[in-house]
Amino acid sequence: MFAPYRRWAAPRHLRRGQWVGLLFVAPAVILFAVFGVYVVVYGFLLSFARWNGFSPDWTWVGVENYIALLGGNPAVSPKVAQATVNTLVGMLVLPIVVLVLGLALALLVNSVRRLRGLIRTVYFIPFVTTGIAVYYAWRFMYQPDGAVNAVLRALGLHSLAPVDGFLGNTTTALAAVIAVQVWSNVPIAMLLFLTGLQTIPDGVIEAARVDGASTVRTIWTIIVPLLNPVTALVVVIMLREALQNYQLYLLMTNGGPVNASNTLGLQSYSFAFGSITDLGFSSALGWLLAAVAIILAIVNLRVLRSRQ
Amino acid sequence: MTTTQLPHSIRSGKPSTAERNAVKRASLRVIIIVLLLIYAVVSVFPFFIMLGGALKTNQQVLTNPFPFSSPPTIQTLIDTFEALNVPLLLFNSAVIAVGSCLVILIVFPLAGYAFALLQFPLKRTLFAILVGALFVPGVTVLLPLVILDQELGLNGTPLAVIFPVACGAGPIAIVLMRSYYASVPYEVHEAAVLDGCSEIGIFWRVYFPLSRAALVTITILNFVAAWNEYVLPTLTNDDPTKFPLPVGLQSLLSSNVVQWNQVMAAALIIVIPITVLFIGLQRFFINGLQGSVKG
Numbered sequence: 001m002f003a004p005y006r007r008w009a010a011p012r013h014l015r016r017g018q019w020v021g022l023l024f025v026a027p028a029v030i031l032f033a034v035f036g037v038y039v040v041v042y043g044f045l046l047s048f049a050r051w052n053g054f055s056p057d058w059t060w061v062g063v064e065n066y067i068a069l070l071g072g073n074p075a076v077s078p079k080v081a082q083a084t085v086n087t088l089v090g091m092l093v094l095p096i097v098v099l100v101l102g103l104a105l106a107l108l109v110n111s112v113r114r115l116r117g118l119i120r121t122v123y124f125i126p127f128v129t130t131g132i133a134v135y136y137a138w139r140f141m142y143q144p145d146g147a148v149n150a151v152l153r154a155l156g157l158h159s160l161a162p163v164d165g166f167l168g169n170t171t172t173a174l175a176a177v178i179a180v181q182v183w184s185n186v187p188i189a190m191l192l193f194l195t196g197l198q199t200i201p202d203g204v205i206e207a208a209r210v211d212g213a214s215t216v217r218t219i220w221t222i223i224v225p226l227l228n229p230v231t232a233l234v235v236v237i238m239l240r241e242a243l244q245n246y247q248l249y250l251l252m253t254n255g256g257p258v259n260a261s262n263t264l265g266l267q268s269y270s271f272a273f274g275s276i277t278d279l280g281f282s283s284a285l286g287w288l289l290a291a292v293a294i295i296l297a298i299v300n301l302r303v304l305r306s307r308q
Numbered sequence: 309m310t311t312t313q314l315p316h317s318i319r320s321g322k323p324s325t326a327e328r329n330a331v332k333r334a335s336l337r338v339i340i341i342v343l344l345l346i347y348a349v350v351s352v353f354p355f356f357i358m359l360g361g362a363l364k365t366n367q368q369v370l371t372n373p374f375p376f377s378s379p380p381t382i383q384t385l386i387d388t389f390e391a392l393n394v395p396l397l398l399f400n401s402a403v404i405a406v407g408s409c410l411v412i413l414i415v416f417p418l419a420g421y422a423f424a425l426l427q428f429p430l431k432r433t434l435f436a437i438l439v440g441a442l443f444v445p446g447v448t449v450l451l452p453l454v455i456l457d458q459e460l461g462l463n464g465t466p467l468a469v470i471f472p473v474a475c476g477a478g479p480i481a482i483v484l485m486r487s488y489y490a491s492v493p494y495e496v497h498e499a500a501v502l503d504g505c506s507e508i509g510i511f512w513r514v515y516f517p518l519s520r521a522a523l524v525t526i527t528i529l530n531f532v533a534a535w536n537e538y539v540l541p542t543l544t545n546d547d548p549t550k551f552p553l554p555v556g557l558q559s560l561l562s563s564n565v566v567q568w569n570q571v572m573a574a575a576l577i578i579v580i581p582i583t584v585l586f587i588g589l590q591r592f593f594i595n596g597l598q599g600s601v602k603g
Contacts, residue, residue, distance in 0.1 A: 018427060018428050019428070020428070021422045021426035021428025022430075024418045024419060024422035024507075025419045025422045025423070027414065027415040027419070028415050028416060028438060028482065029419075031411075031415055031471070031475050031478070032437070032438055032441065032475060035453070035456070035471050035472050035475035036441050036475055036478075037437075038452070039452035040441075040444060040449060042452040042456070043449055043451065046451075046452070105347060108340050108343055112340065112341070112344065119344055119348065120594065121587065122348050122352060123347065123351050124594070125351060125352060125355070125583065128532055129355075129532070129579050130536075131538075132536055132554040132575075132578065133554075133576070133579045136557070136561075136571055136572075136575050137355070137357050137361075137575055138354060140357060140361065140568050140571065140572060141357055145370065146373050147353075147373040147374060147375075149373075150374060187351075191594065191598070194598075195598040240442075244445040246447050247538060247539060251538065265445060265447045266447075268445075268447045269447050269539075272450065272451040279451060282451055283448070283451065283452075286447055286449070287448060289448060290443065290448050293444075297443050
């Protein structure tokens with residue numbers, strides 16, 4: 001009767017109104033042309049110039065900003081190097097911890113029937129509310145006499161409770177901020193895994209159980225491989241989060257103490273709005289970040305496609 | 309152990325395999341519930357901290373970090389309302405959040421519908437550009453945005469935040485709406501066309517109401533993002549009467565001695581509206597998010 005619906009081709013009779021489609025996307029295109037394309041072009045051009053934000057003219061310097069950031073300028077490259085290391089730590093730790101916790105919680109939630117909805121709602125609250133208010137609650141909890149230290153001391157773990165608070169010293173600041181990031185991102189991974197679990201037919205798991213496979217084995221050899229597409233999606237989202245979320249770092253530590261929790265995104269922000277500004281550096285660093293994000297996205301899409 | 313039969317062990321003196329399995333299953337059940345409860349506490353602990361801190365005096369909050377461990381006082385909430393002009397901050401935040409949601413709900417469902425169901429020139433190119441923007445980090449375009457807002461004369465108005473926030477929500481909103489509209493059986497569209505409905509009529513009378521779950525999802529995601537937006541309002545606005553809540557909250561931390569009880573009270577005021585919104589709409593929200601992943 002009807003031709004099978006394909007993703008991009010609409011049936012022939014629809015072509016009557018080719019311009020209708022353009023009218024429908026026009027508002028989005030206009031919004032993007034002004035607040036998307038314009039700022040992208042502006043920022044890209046600025047990355048090849050030096051500008052302090054006040055003088056009327058830019059000084060064109062070619063790729064000098066990029067070279068300076070990648071090691072050519074002793075005044076900025078050590079800072080950038082430290083921020084790179086911190087960002088890489090986040091890009092490694094965040095996806096792994098969020099994957100493990102998200103999958104474990106999804107399996108646990110999936111195994112109970114009563115109260116499942118309530119548990120799912122409670123677990124999801126950190127993701128929905130994440131932002132300045134939650135960050136400040138964590139800052140308060142991380143204070144030298146805050147709740148986290150108090151819990152550790154109550155458990156007898158005095159040596160693990162830093163005297164100057166988790167955000168106040170260089171050894172724990174980065175880990176403490178990443179922990180908050182994990183806390184606020186585990187819910188979305190859990191929800192995606194729950195969705196994935198619901199698409200696995202009961203028969204598959206039942207068959208494994210009949211064959212005498214243990215729970216652990218069933219999870220590891222049957223459920224985890226079937227969830228591969230979800231895993232890949234979670235990894236993309238978490239890499240993007242680790243690379244791009246600078247507001248968390250800005251509001252929790254502002255990169256301190258002494259750059260211990262500085263990241264590339266925050267460094268780009270500081271070049272533009274911090275105490276010593278160089279807007280060209282800010283733009284160039286932003287575009288290096290964008291390049292990494294785009295490369296990661298392409299690699300991940302390739303991996304996803306090759307698996308299907 | 310819910311069985312009403314006489315246990316096998318009493319009859320034979322030895323636990324059967326079935327019984328051992330039942331014990332094993334029951335203890336596994338207990339472990340699962342305990343683990344679920346532990347993570348539930350981890351999830352909501354910061355909110356208890358906010359509530360507990362907001363009900364304490366500054367003295368109590370310094371000496372005892374645990375929530376609900378001192379006799380509660382509402383003096384802190386009163387002080388915070390006085391220090392911050394909370395109603396005005398709430399109003400400014402609501403303008404930004406509602407405004408950007410309106411722009412998003414007008415602009416992106418239309419685009420998602422066109423990408424799902426209509427055929428037009430440059431369709432794939434436009435889709436690639438609009439969605440590819442997802443991978444440009446926010447910080448990369450932040451400075452040009454502030455300069456653009458200034459040039460357009462938007463600085464100092466809520467529009468300086470509303471338009472960039474709406475634009476930033478675009479990629480995800482378009483993908484979500486497109487996959488939702490593509491999952492509606494095509495016969496629906498056929499039938500509407502045969503009934504002589506115009507394209508805008510089909511969209512407005514049939515597809516838009518059908519996509520309630522997806523609309524709720526993008527509304528909540530964006531409402532929360534706009535409600536929490538701190539950087540853009542700070543950079544585009546220096547008039548304290550136009551500040552939204554997150555920027556107003558910042559002033560509590562600028563003094564030498566931070567009054568954590570008041571900061572927690574202000575944090576609570578920020579979090580309550582979005583939590584209520586989420587819990588009220590969560591059925592649609594979670595379904596919408598899950599549907600978008602399956603589709």
